Amino acid sequence: MNTGAPIATKEMRFRSLFENSPELILYQDRAGVILDANPAFLALVGEPKDRVLHHLYTDFLPPDVHELFDEKLREALTGRTVRFDMYTSQGKSAPRHWDVVKIPLQEHGQVVGVHMVARDISEKTRTQEELVAQNQDLQQFTYIVSHNLRAPLANALGLVDLLGQEAAGTPEFEQARTFLAHNLHQLDLVLRDMNTILTIRDRQDLTAPEQVELPEVVQQVVTSLQDVLDQCGGTVEVALPTGLHLPANRAYIYSIFFNLLSNAIKYRAEHRPLRVVISAEQGPAGELTLAVADNGSGFDQAQAGTNLFKLYQRFHPQQPGRGVGLYLVKTHVESMGGRIEVASRLDVGTRFTIFLPATSA
Amino acid sequence: MKTLLIEDDPTAVFLTKRLFHHEGIPDELTTFLSPQKGLDFIRAQLAAGLPPEVILLDLNMPILNGWDVLAALEPLQEHLLGRCLVYILTSSLATTDLARAEAHPLVTGFIHKPLKRDELLAIQTQVQESHLN
Numbered sequence: 183m184n185t186g187a188p189i190a191t192k193e194m195r196f197r198s199l200f201e202n203s204p205e206l207i208l209y210q211d212r213a214g215v216i217l218d219a220n221p222a223f224l225a226l227v228g229e230p231k232d233r234v235l236h237h238l239y240t241d242f243l244p245p246d247v248h249e250l251f252d253e254k255l256r257e258a259l260t261g262r263t264v265r266f267d268m269y270t271s272q273g274k275s276a277p278r279h280w281d282v283v284k285i286p287l288q289e290h291g292q293v294v295g296v297h298m299v300a301r302d303i304s305e306k307t308r309t310q311e312e313l314v315a316q317n318q319d320l321q322q323f324t325y326i327v328s329h330n331l332r333a334p335l336a337n338a339l340g341l342v343d344l345l346g347q348e349a350a351g352t353p354e355f356e357q358a359r360t361f362l363a364h365n366l367h368q369l370d371l372v373l374r375d376m377n378t379i380l381t382i383r384d385r386q387d388l389t390a391p392e393q394v395e396l397p398e399v400v401q402q403v404v405t406s407l408q409d410v411l412d413q414c415g416g417t418v419e420v421a422l423p424t425g426l427h428l429p430a431n432r433a434y435i436y437s438i439f440f441n442l443l444s445n446a447i448k449y450r451a452e453h454r455p456l457r458v459v460i461s462a463e464q465g466p467a468g469e470l471t472l473a474v475a476d477n478g479s480g481f482d483q484a485q486a487g488t489n490l491f492k493l494y495q496r497f498h499p500q501q502p503g504r505g506v507g508l509y510l511v512k513t514h515v516e517s518m519g520g521r522i523e524v525a526s527r528l529d530v531g532t533r534f535t536i537f538l539p540a541t542s543a
Numbered sequence: 544m545k546t547l548l549i550e551d552d553p554t555a556v557f558l559t560k561r562l563f564h565h566e567g568i569p570d571e572l573t574t575f576l577s578p579q580k581g582l583d584f585i586r587a588q589l590a591a592g593l594p595p596e597v598i599l600l601d602l603n604m605p606i607l608n609g610w611d612v613l614a615a616l617e618p619l620q621e622h623l624l625g626r627c628l629v630y631i632l633t634s635s636l637a638t639t640d641l642a643r644a645e646a647h648p649l650v651t652g653f654i655h656k657p658l659k660r661d662e663l664l665a666i667q668t669q670v671q672e673s674h675l676n
Binding site: 328333339344348354365495 | 635
């Protein structure tokens with residue numbers, strides 16, 4: 183049967199694949215020089231073809247990945263197909279995750295060059311990372327249920343039993359009743375915390391950001407804590423450029439600064455007046471760095487490890503608190519696409535730094 | 544039955560104290576809210592040749608948790624094994640905690656809070672058996 187349609191030559195078929203593929207395709211000689219590059223690659227590196235051909239591929243890569251690429255090229259030159267993942271910028275592109283395959287081309291039993299096909303897997307990688315993070319959250323909730331909900335409940339069960347054994351009106355009976363009330367209250371608090379946190383996580387993607395005037399919100403936080411500050415002789419310096427605003431949820435911004443400032447007050451050094459500096463710095467691309475630094479009691483970073491921002495982790499048993507504040511702060515920051523870091527030295531002070539990306543800043 | 548309780552929750556301490564009281568052995572129980580002080584006590588008692596026969600150890604404590612206490616006791620293992628039975632006393636329902644406790648050479652048993660009368664009697668029996676061996 184002849185449909186009459188022209189049959190594309192082999193060369194045309196391969197050329198079409200090369201020209202139209204969204205994957206980056208390169209052909210390099212044994213020295214790593216680019217002999218051919220497809221439009222997807224040229225578009226990514228943002229260079230015309232004549233600025234790409236006859237250049238080393240490594241000219242388009244940042245120095246820190248040169249060694250890896252050279253090594254993989256050498257491996258492919260031995261006649262083996264090599265596949266690896268990597269995170270790098272190329273030419274003028276932003277850094278992305280790539281799934282890279284290097285395929286040797288053999289002529290008369292000799293490797294004469296290497297084809298490279300690179301696929302952008304940033305989206306997939308991001309989804310995977312989110313899944314891992316959500317799994318960790320789930321594990322943390324399992325832990326909360328098994329420890330933090332169960333602890334006051336187990337106490338309450340024991341106390342109810344004990345109330346049956348103690349004679350009414352004795353100090354032990356009254357003590358058991360007081361403990362029972364305290365533990366039921368504790369149980370209620372944990373349930374409320376979980377509700378708060380689950381609500382934030384639930385609404386994370388739904389909340390439409392509003393323009394928040396940062397200095398105004400921070401001033402509100404300072405005002406609401408002014409009484410406590412006065413009592414302990416503490417001062418707060420708000421060093422924010424006037425008019426600094428960011429698209430965010432106002433309640434979250436308030437919660438972040440309220441929790442950080444409350445912590446600074448709670449963990450102040452006893453022998454010197456508390457001083458807190460709240461500052462902000464806007465980067466060239468619009469990214470925002472916020473800092474809350476105090477001269478308080480600080481903590482041992484080696485001991486606290488990575489647990490500082492975890493829910494119900496406590497580091498000051500002699501101070502009241504439930505270990506919720508910093509977890510909330512981290513959740514709020516992450517819901518804005520940012521991250522938070524801490525630097526602390528025992529008896530010198532603590533500095534929390536929040537990095538917000540340009541899209542949200 | 545000389546017993547040491549390391550537990551940071553005042554309610555749990557109160558419950559265990561009252562249980563020992565109602566069993567008629569209130570003087571057998573020493574309690575520490577601070578795990579570090581509990582450890583110091585164990586070391587001092589060992590040095591004096593009088594280690595506690597039973598340690599009831601909570602898991603979920605700030606700064607030094609129950610696992611940290613066990614890790615700190617590991618170098619003393621040969622002095623403790625057979626003379627001192629360690630029981631994890633926790634509110635945790637996490638199966639990972641149970642598995643970890645069962646795998647630990649120093650741990651004799653895993654008890655869910657609150658400690659009940661029959662569990663205390665079972666501990667007493669185990670202590671007596673360990674003395675016979």
